[in-house]
Amino acid sequence: MKPYIDANRSGSTSRKKSSRPAPSPKTVGTPKVGAERGTPPRRKFIVLAAVVMAAAAVTAGTVWKVRTAAPAVPTVVSGDGVRGPIGMVHVPGGQFLMGSDSRLAQANERPAHQVRVHGFWMDTHHVTNAEFRKFVEATGYVTTAERKPDWETLRVQLPPGTPRPPDSAMVAGGMVFVGTSAPVPLQDYSRWWRYMPGADWQHPGGPRTSIAGKDNHPVVQVSYEDAQAYAKWVGKRLPTEAEWEFAARGGLEQATYAWGDQFTPDGKQMANVWQGQQNRPFPVVSPKAGGAVDTSPVGTFPPNGYGLSDMTGNAWQWVADWYRADQFRREAGQKQAIVDPAGPLASWDPSEPGVPVDAPKRVTRGGSFLCNVDYCLSYRPSARRGTDPYNSMSHLGFRLVMDDAQWAAVRRGTAVASRSGSAN
Secondary structure, three states: OOOOOOOOOOOOOOOOOOOOOOOOOOOOOOOOOOOOOOOOOOOHHHHHHHHHHHHHHHHOOOOOOOOOOOOOOOOOOEOOOOOOOOOEEEEOOEEEEEOOOOOOOOHHHOOOEEEEEOOEEEEOOOOEHHHHHHHHHHHOOOOHHHOOOOHHHHHOOOOOOOOOOOHHHOOOEEEEEOOEOOOOOOOOHHHOEEEEEOOEOOEOOOOOOOOOOOOOOEOOOOOHHHHHHHHHHHOOEOOOHHHHHHHHHOOOOOOOEOOEOOOOHHHOOOOOOHHHHOOOOOOEOOHHHOOOOOOOOOOOOOOOOOOOOOOOOOOEEEEEEEOEOOHHHHHHOOOOOEEOOOOOOOOEOOOOOOOOOOOOOEEEEOOOOOOOOOOOOOOOOOOEEEEOOOOOEOOEEOOOEEEHHHHHHHHHOOOOOOOOHHHO
16 A cells, blocks of 8 residues: 555635635645555455454445525535434535645645535534444444454455365454654554554453543544444434535535635644644654543534534444445546435445455545655645545544435334433
8 A cells, every 4th residue: 555646736616715825735645546644454354454464374305495606705504403303414415526636635636526415414523432332232233343353254355265264363453553662664554554453433442442531532443334324213314425525515616625725824733633733753652642632522613614523534434325435536537516426336446456346345434543744735625535444543433414304204203213212
């Protein structure tokens, strides 16, 4: 998974920009298409695969009017249990430029193209540890990180002909950021990520860690499958990629960040990203952070124009779509605004050597507390990557949406009301 230098970082075609240019990241160490700068491979099993290969060698209803453009000054509509579900805000829908043609954009974000989405309700923040705990306690659900890896699931991410490893190599766990004590080559992500046996949503950094005192932090170490299971229980769904980006932009057309074009307006930190926690280059963990970096409580930073907190930074977010590296080019080729796109029918990503191009991947959005100017600019609304649906990592969570029609059905008493922690 080699980083690459983006040769297209010259000029910008974005619209409604402020007169102040966005900060220019360093191009050295910028990752390839679909990768977060400073993230592990899409699936926890890609790192586990090294163990596998070594072991194998040894062992042979309501429709809101769609506007033609996002509003300049959105009105925040919060659910109160009557006009909308508690803990959610209404995203009014409209037509917008999805993706980006800016000098910061990766190839998989290009080109910017017209998309229309209908209105929907979205969680004001990531699903939290407390909310996910209620689900687990009510259902007895066991997350993918708590289960022994399945060979049939693992092998689709490995080169054809890879021999099956012994059972002793297949241990439940998740990917954990460990950081370094000194600068390391940014091309080698194995220096700061580990597959950690025993890492799960209750122990996101491994068996010796805990979420005690972090009820209002985003739940992490949850896979796409886990997010879908929670969504079904709570009566919501994952957003589409188009819905997520429209919501993340908060009514700003092609702004660099979810809050505008300045990374720290008036010197104010706007998201939980590496620059706010560290005073050393990525991935060196500084004493300032107390020896660790982590999620922050939801709502710590200012919400965007729609009243949504942490749309970028803090923790990556699962969305519903399959991932194709060229999806935006395919959509732009239709030469007209696409209405409520639901993504491709299957995955396609040629950017990972040794991984089949059609290996299953879902889109993840938003970046995380690890994003930084040296090796990550994924805290931009257009940034996207593909992640294996069984993956679980210490910086990956989710939030949910509800259709207007479903809320109308809830109000009529023909659908089950949300059981999320904030809606009880």
